[in-house]
Amino acid sequence: MGEIKYNAPDHYLVDELFSEEHKIVRAAIREWVDRAVKPVIEDYANRAEFPKHLIKEMGSIGVFGPYIPEKYGCAGLDHTAYGIIMQELERGDSGIRSMASVQSSLVMYPIYAFGNEEQRMKYLPRLASGELIGCFGLTEPNHGSNPGGMETRVKDMGDHYLLNGAKMWITNSTIADISIVWAKDEEGIIRGMIVEKGWKGFSAPETHGKWSLRASVTGELVFDDVIVPKEFVLPNIQGLKGPMMCLNSARYGIAWGAIGAAMDCYDAALRYSLERIQFGKPIASFQLQQKKLAEALTEITKSQLLTWRLGQLRDQGKATAAQISMAKRNNVFMALTIARETRQILGAMGITGDFPMMRHMMNLESVITYEGTHDVHLLITGHEITGIPAFK
Template sequence: MYQPPDYYETDALLTDEHKLIRNSVREWVTRYVKPVIEEYAQQHKPLPLEMMRQMGELGALGPFIPEEYGGPGLDHMAYGLIMTELERGDSAVRSSASVQSSLVMYPIYTFGNETQRKKYLPKLASGEWIGAFGLTEPDHGSDPGSMKTRFEDKGDYYLLNGSKMWITNAPLCDVAVVWAKDENGKVRGLLVERGMEGFTTPETYHKWSLRASATGELVFDNVKVPKENLLPNVKGLKGPLMCLNSARYGIAWGALGAAMECYDTALRYVLERKQFGRPVASFQLQQKKLAEMLTEITKAQLLVWRLGVLKNEGKATPAQISMAKRNNVEMALKVARESRQMLGAMGITGDFPIMRHMMNLESVITYEGTHDIHLLITGMDITGIQAFHE
């Protein structure tokens, strides 16, 4: 039975509503995700769409979206706690919810008009529609300002051409928030719907990571996008970067869930496993690993709790969010690797979740800003000097 570590009693910092939300998602993950996730990951097939609808019923899709648009209207602390529990199940589950929430619903709510909000948000909040976010391109990942995807004003519509790569939910999406440059070279957001002629979403296969996630491309070959599908309230890279800040915040919380699951698995294993006539947990090296892992998890818990407070107060900076994403994902990856060693050969099997988490986290440490780019963001915030060019 999963026993989440809480060495510094961070639960005492949460409201009863926060705990109720967290526990309901935890129960859903235990009941619906845990029994099937190993099979889907082993077979490299996306989790069923029904799970998105179930997450919609839980309020896990766009938790911070107001009720008038179909969301539950929760705060950012609740959003973080939800992401923690979903990633305990699998990074693919959290990724789907995170993309839907922070990269699709957030920009429509923040940058869209009332017509767009009412058309898309209720369907996305319920899980009836699946959303995708198109920013990364085959030749431009950490440097989105150099994107090649373009659209032209053709009078009655916009003509969109280009492609996006490494897109979560792409093969399944009903609508994609696509960032492209207009004829003046200004980055704008377009809502591209499945069924628009020239819009295709080929799936990406042969992944060793996020194997239960639907990943693919967004390809635009002379796609006619109605003018009313332009997000009117933002111009420039500010738009997609604000979306990424929201997503990175969720990832900082989510990675914690993977780390906690790995730690709990390793602890229970070494308490039960005997070698040389006594539990493996009685050996100094194993206790050292457990103590170090718990220390890092506890630090990460305090980091995201404080970040959640700042986010609710509207004070969290992009650099603070960046630091938490980088730190917590690196921490989770190290915990997963140490936990795998503690289980010995059993750690690589699908009987335990550790190797799956470890492979997933190799993607999480790269997407939404790579580990190194986040270090440079922190360095720029410290020194005031940018180490890379716009």
Template sequence: MSKNITSTKKATSQRKQDLFESPDFYQIDDLLTDEHKLIRESIRDFVKKEISPFIEDWAQQSIFPSQIVKKFGQIGAFGPSIPIEYGGGGLDYISYGLIMQEIERGDSGMRSTASVQGSLVMYPIYMFGNETQRKKYLPKLGSGEWLGCFGLTEPDFGSNPSGMLTHFKDMGDHFLLNGSKMWISNAPQADIAVVWAKNEEGRIQGLIVERGMEGFHTPETHGKWSLRASCTGELVFDNVKVPKENLLTGKDGLGAPMKCLDSARYGIAWGAVGAAMDCYESAKRYALERIQFDKPIAAFQLTQKKLAEMLTEITKAQLLNLRLGQLMNEEKATTAQISMAKRNNVAMALNIAREARQIHGGMGITGEYSIMRHMMNLESVVTYEGTHDIHLLILGNEITGISAFK
């Protein structure tokens, strides 16, 4: 793996510079604090230096750059909203959103690595774990010394996690865990997994499963056309003995993992805007440079229409995120509000990627530009952590008071 990454760096050393400039049509920067802007710029610089020059080759070769984990830890991308004393950044939710936006501007798979670590591993340990668990796991996760994953989805239970079959029994001095999870980001290289399983009473609880526990395996998922620079796999539990001190006792029931997903979905809402901005900026630059019929294609009405609609949708999503971030900071944001932002912004980003591909013409399908990679990545983002339609039904339930799930 290290040899491949070294050769990748050499191959990309001559790649053109990342020239990204963020669109801010409604002067949203005026509503951000100096700290917000400093955090965003530091992450943007990191992406331009550590991700952009190499990401196309990582994606083409389906390489997860394991060295990025500690680098993410060093810049504070893991658990930005977790208190500093536990290894987090102690930042507000707008800062967290901006970090996810900048990382996904580089690549959705890279943002997945960071958001899983922060929202789906560190967050539940902080919220539902005890002080011993927080001190044992969170600093190592925050620094990137350890990588974590989140086990909820199963082969037969995705949108209906309450039907999960993974379960554990009390064996006196330990728990015995059996079952499996799939489509788990970070799984093949994770040091720990926060796993959701049913106890003997049928209640869902979280357990921390550590790499090396007998009967715990993490086979990698191969052949992906999406999130190719992210490592994805399964979690398999065959009579795994889990120490009782690894049980998260702060909350049980499906509401516990759903609260984690709210945090992750919030990050996705911001991240998707990053991917959309990258596609828009690339399309605008290409349209101004590409000459056809003796003038740049930016001079044609249909190209201007595409660019104008892209900028409009990005601006709407930026405003949606900013207000949602304010609500998150005030602890007023609801699941339905987060669902609206995740659903709207990912669909928006996917549409922009497709329109940007049209503007780039044939070049849009090559690794010379980020467009097709973003498009393929977003095809996963639009269905993971709640599909596009499931989020629609969450909103429908909020509007009518009637659940369409049962």
């Protein structure tokens, strides 16, 4: 029998495509996830609680806004490194990766890309260190896949804006110090703004009863005549393009992250299948179990190559929204399928929290829905092919 490679498969030597810096980043995040996340995550997921004590540690290992320049307290890495970080975090749990995705792509990115220098200097270093936590309010009770229909409004009152409306399904909502909120002005133009915790008329109730992403905070953002001083509006963006550019960055990270969840399931199933004896042999010796493992490795390998190339394109500033969409859709579905199939390799043991598959599987049901549903991403590809937007 040949050498068994656990701890994340690399069948096509994708490692050789990464720089020394990428490998150092990956090793550091992998070591942290194995040490700080894996031993506690099942317990937090059971209690439906986010492990808040990890946030400052995440800041200190540089997972927040890693592609933003060092001047703002960030790591100044490339987008491939960002992807690798998301992959390694999601080997631990999609909830941990979600927290980092939101903080990086949906809060720090818009402040960096659409904010002025004063806003950048005020928030980015503290978001990078984990001293501040952020959330992103786009989805509303009546507008999910169709955010352009949003009902949240800002009214110009001369020296300030007045914000009214509600956002729903917001990651980090109850623990966030600042929220990036998207609302329409009186002319119907979407504007982005920073809303701070504690402002009068602003509340963030938690959403309970989730069977998915249990180790992640989800809640609402409710605005009742909230006064937003004008210097809190992001000056350099108007329209739906703003939130969509943020989602592009987050979806790119999710495409990588899903590979991490799939790797973790594959590793656990491979290990178990070699140890579990039935009919006098390891179950790994049965063709049907080998089929599941072989197909999982094939799909992980294809996804690794897809994201590696996507990383190159993003680093060159060439990755299109449609390319990112395809990778997010493909890789999340791949990971969800692998979670289900590898769960079966473990038989009854697979349904317990002693192994990660059920947790990943449940988490990925959210990941396949948020940041654009599986269906909507297919329609984005359809639009790209035909020029006809079938979702309108």
